[in-house]
Amino acid sequence: MRSLSIPSFKQCVFASVLAALASTASAQVVCMRADLDGLQEVPPNPSTATGTAYVLVDRATNTASYSITFTGLSAPENNAHFHAGPVGVSGGVKVGLPLGANKVGSFVYAEADEATLIGGGWYINIHSNNFGAGEIRGQVLRSDSLAFMRADLDGAQETPPNASTAKGSAYLMIDTVADSLFYSLTFDGLSAVEINAHIHAGAVGVAGPVKLGLPTGNSKSGTLNYAAADEATLLGGGWYFNIHSGNFPGGEIRGQIVAGGTNPSAYCVGKTNSKGCVPSVGFTGLPILSGADTFTLSATQCINNKNGIFFWGTVPSAAPFLGGTLCIKPPLKRLPPQNSGGNPPPNDCSGTYSFFFSHAYMASQGLGAGSQVHGQFWMRDPSHPDGTGVGLSNALYFAILP
Incomplete structure (x- = not known):
């Protein structure tokens, strides 16, 4: 309202x-x-x-x-x-x-x-x-005027469902005082060129009318105003994203907008290392361009005194990789190597890595408000029993905020 x-x-x-x-x-x-x-x-x-x-x-x-x-x-x-x-x-x-x-x-x-x-x-x-x-x-x-929602898009949610392998994800903030929503949406793998994108009104499994138009492009973000009369339906899960393509003009992937979602958010699975620990991502601060410049990514539970790197991309994945899971789809940006430090030998899980994802670094990479980043740590693990000599953390997703 x-x-x-x-x-x-x-x-x-x-x-x-x-x-x-x-x-x-x-x-x-x-x-x-x-x-x-x-x-x-x-x-x-x-x-x-x-x-x-x-x-x-x-x-x-x-x-x-x-x-x-x-x-x-x-x-x-x-x-x-x-x-x-x-x-x-x-x-x-x-x-x-x-x-x-x-x-x-x-x-x-x-x-x-x-x-x-x-x-x-x-x-x-x-x-x-x-x-x-x-x-x-x-x-x-x-403040109690804010609601947070997300959507996961695929062909199975379309009406009728289709066999598209495309996937997408979206994150939203609803301001119930200003009657506005900020969205950040990415998708990948459409079978044909995107021809339209909208937010529709409709319950799960029901096709409904367009409420808000969106620009084309596999990464989109912005702030839109909605009618006060629509607020209850939106907050109640009665709206959805729909991405239309040349092969599926009625919609190739769809995602119901539901309560939930965090920013940043961990996803994917880390690889158990040679000491039985699973490297885990974390963060301090927040990815905010207009706030404190303190956003730092980290990985803990890593083998001590080993080199490692942080790498990132804009699209998530879950592909087998060196005995673990590659959680980001190439192309990838790789940061300079760093040493995990921790206790002196012998090996244990006291090693850590960190990267200051600063405002200056964001600007240098062309990342602005609404940009979505998926990142993961890779590290050396020479004693790993699978013979790869490699460790992998799980991954972290975040949307850069204005």
Whole structure:
């Protein structure tokens, strides 16, 4: 439903999928919001200024990223802070903020402050020359206006089903305040040239009308607005993606849009190494162009003191490879080799690898908002009983966010 227009803070919008799909106890990312005005000050004041803030709290790294905008101050801004204090109570400064009507940044908070922060016990305060103690204030509270959905596309879901071997996947964020959806979709293996692509309304096994048009191309992303009257059907799983081709003009692959999906997300199967461990991918930070530049990929449970590389592509796979599984379809990008380190000999599973997937690296590879990446680690394992001398991790998928 549309009740107000909010500015975009895509890192909060997309990264909160991790928290939305995890249990309350294990959620690592929390998306929060604050609406600022004079009435929340202590005491309240008659300022007509307003502001909006989005705050992404990454509990794994004790890092908070923020985007704050405001307008209409009665006098120049002279200070801005995050404070600790419940609604209606003034509290001490926790974090200083830069001056300016548009602020974007991040900070590291103390572990002891986390429960208060995500529990709604912090607020943002914008101070001006007319209101030295604060002209507008907004309590930082959890956001509940976001829904996260995904779709897996294939020929078996078409009506009627077909034998196409093409596959696709899509990730969506639904903003129920702005009546908008952001999508990122990739597919591969159509039997003929794509001639059309849409989002349709229709239950599983039922063909339905077009709701939104999409561009052609095997990798597409964008933000679209939907009618408020369609929201319940969309959120209830009543819409689907359909990719039409010359051989299947009614649709070659289709995927029902259902709740779920994380970004990043692990997939595929790692190869058990010579010490009985399975190398496993992980990450810290988030692949966000407008947020903190901290996204780092890692592999643990690897043989110590062995060289390895990270490689990536844009299409997933599951092909037999050197006694394990190649989880990415070529062509592949290979990063320079690195050593796993860990304990001194003899061999054990203390080795690790990591790669900082920085904003600069993304730009150098032509990766922008909506780009999808599938990555995996390869490493040496000279004692492996299969004779290949090679180890493989499972793989990580992620969509790069604005």
